[in-house]
Amino acid sequence: MATVISAITLSVVLVFLIFNLTPTPAFADLVYEDGYSVTTVFDGNKLHIFPRSVLPQPGSSDLFLLDSTDSTVYALSIPESGEVSLQRLAGNGTAGYSDGDLSSAMFDKPKSFAVDARGNLYVADVKNYAVRKISKSGVTTIAGGFSNKAGKKDGSGKDATFSNDYELVFIPQRCALIVSDIGNNLVRQINLKAEDCSSDSQSALGSTTAWFLGVGISCLIGLIIGFVLRPYVIPHTGRQQTSLVQQDMEALPNESGETSSDALLRAQKRSC
Template sequence: RLPRRSTPPVPSAMASPPRVLLGHALLLTPLLPLLACAGLVLEDGYTVSTVSDLNPTGTHPYALLPRPRAGDLVLLDSAGSTLYTLPLPVSADAGPRRLAGGAGAFGHGHPRSIAVDGADNVYVADRANGSIRKVAPSGYTTTIAGAYSVGTGHRDEPAQNATFSADFELIYVPKICALLVADRGNRLIRQIKLKPEDCAHENQKGLGTTSASIIAILAALFGSIIGFLARHFYPFHVSVSLLPLLLKKRSIQ
C-alpha cells in the first residue's frame, strides 16, 4: 500500500497578488466615468432644473414645440395620443391644457412627430394610419394627407392619396412655406406645400417691416417738402404781413 501524499500548502506570496489587483480595481472604479469622458470637452456654466412635474396629471411628454402666435408650447403625449398646450414660462402652477387628440382622434396611433407652422397650426404624423393631421389653434382637426391611402408605400400627390412608410417625421420650413417629411422607411424626403394663410405669421412679419420702411421714407420726403416750402415762401409771407405797417409809417412821415 502506497503512502498517502499530502497536498503542500499554497505559499502566501502566491495568494497575495490577486487580492492586491482586486484592491487596485476597487480604487479605480470611481475614476471610470472620468476615464470615459477623457476625450470630451466640457463647458461649465449651465444649470438643469425641473420646471413642471407632470406625474400628477398622468401626462407623458414626448415632444415640445413653441407656437409663435400664441407664445406658448404645444406638448405631444404620445402614449395618450393627445396634444396639450403649456403657457410660457413653464411653471408648476400652470398645468397642461388639452388641445386635441385622445378618444381615437389620431386612431390611437401614438404619434411621435409634430410640427407647428407660422399660424400655430399643429401637424401630427399619424404613422399608424399613414396620414398627416392638421390641428387648428381652436383644436379643430382635419386630415391633409393620406386620408384615402391604405397601407404603406411611397405614392406622391394628390396628398389625400399619398402613402408613407411606417416611420416618418415632420418638420415645418417657413422659408418655403412647406412641410418636409423625412420618410425613413422609404429613404425619401417628401414635401407638402402649405396654404399661404398657414404661413401668415412670417408673411405678416415681413410685410410689417416693409410697411415701416415705406412710412419712414414718406415721412422723410414730406419733411423735406415742408422744409423747402418754409425756406422759400416764409420770407414772402412775412414781408406781405409787414407791408401795411410800412405804408402806415411812411404816410405818417
Template structure:
C-alpha cells in the same frame, strides 16, 4: 503582459476622450413636467406662435396637451384632444382622435401639422381649432407613394419639419429612408411680424400718418421763415415808403432833400 497592454490601451483612450471634452458652466437642468405624476408620456413639445401655452404630444396615449407658461411643476397641463384614445377622427380638436402621433411642426401662421403615425397620415390643426387630413387620407396604407397629397402613402415611422421661409413641409420618412416635401398654401405661410404689418394691412395707416406729419412740418417751417420772406415780396414797409417819398422830385424838379437844403441856406 497582455493584461498590462490592455490597461495601457484603456488609459490612452481615456486620456484622449478627456482631452476632447469641453464643459461649459452656467446652465441648469430642471424637471418641469413629471409624466409619472400626470400619467402621460411626453414625446414632443412645440411652441406655437402667438400662443401663451406650450403644446405637448403624448405618443403612448395618443393625446395632445397644452402646458401653461412659465414652466414649472405647478404648470397647468390641459388635454385638448378627445378623451378617447386610439382612433381616427377629424373635426373639432376637442373631439379629434389620433393614433400614436409621432411628431408635429408649426407654420408661420400658427397651424400645427401632426405626423399621425398609426394612421399613416398627416393631420393639420388650424388656428381656429379644426383638425383635417392633408396627406394620406384616401389610401390609409403603408408605403412610399408620391403625387397628390391625399393619395400619398407613408411608412409607419415618420416625422415632420416646417421651413416657414420656403413655405414647405418636410416629411422625414424613416421607414423608406427618404425625405419628402409638401408645398404649403401661401396663406399658411403669412406672419404677423411688425414689418409685415407695416408693409401689409398697416400700410395705409403708416402713409396717412406720414402725410399728416409732413403737412404739419411744412406749416411750422412756413411760420418760422415768414418774417424773412415778406420783405422780398414787393410790399413796402412804412419806413421804406417815407424814404421813397423823400427821394421823389416835386413840381419844380426838386427832391425833398433839395428843399431842406435850400431852407437851411435861407435861414443862414
C-alpha cells in the same frame, strides 16, 4: 485534488481576464463646459401624461406638447412665476382616426409634429399613415391616410402614402413641411398654403405700418401745399391777401426814412 486546484486556477484567470480586458469609459475625452443647468418644468407622471415631443408656440415662451401614448396634443404654459397650466387641444386619449371638432378628433399614437408661423400644428399620425392639421377650426387630414396602408407614393395629398415611421419639420423659407420618411429612407416635401407661412401678427404689423406711413406722407404733403398757397389765400373781401412778410416789409422805412406807403403817395402826387 489536482483537478480542483486546476479548476480554481482557471476561474481566477478568467476573472482576471474579464476585468482587465473589458473597455473602460474614456472619461479623459470628455470636456465639460460650465454655466449650464437643468430644471424640470413639467412632470407628466403626476398627471399621467407622457411627453413624446415639445415645440415652441409662435411668438410665445409657451409650448405645444405631444403625448404619443394617449394620442393627445396639449398647450403647455410655463410662466416664470406661478403654476404650470395645461390645456388639451386635440385628441381624447383614445386611439383612432377621426377629423372634425378639436374635442372629438382622434389620433393613433402620433410620433412627431410641427408648427407653422400661424400656430397651426401638423401631426405625423404614423399608424394612420397620415399627416393631420390642427387649427382653430378643427382637425383635418392634408396628406396620406386615404389608402390606410404604408407606401411611398407622391402626388396630391389624398393620393400620397407614407411608411409607418416618419417625422415632420416646418421650413418657413420653403413654405413647406419636410418629411423624414424613415421607413422609406426618403426626404419628402409637403407644400403648404401661402397663408400658413406668415403669422397674423406680422401681417397686422405690416398693414398698420403701411397705414401710418400713408397718413404721414399725406400730412407732409398737406403742410407743404399749405405753406406754398398761404400767401395767395383770397379772403371774403375778394382782394388778394398779402403775406405777413410782405406786410412787414411795407411797414419798414427806407434809407430816407420814408415808408413804402409814403413813397407811393409822393409818386402819385408827382404824376398829378
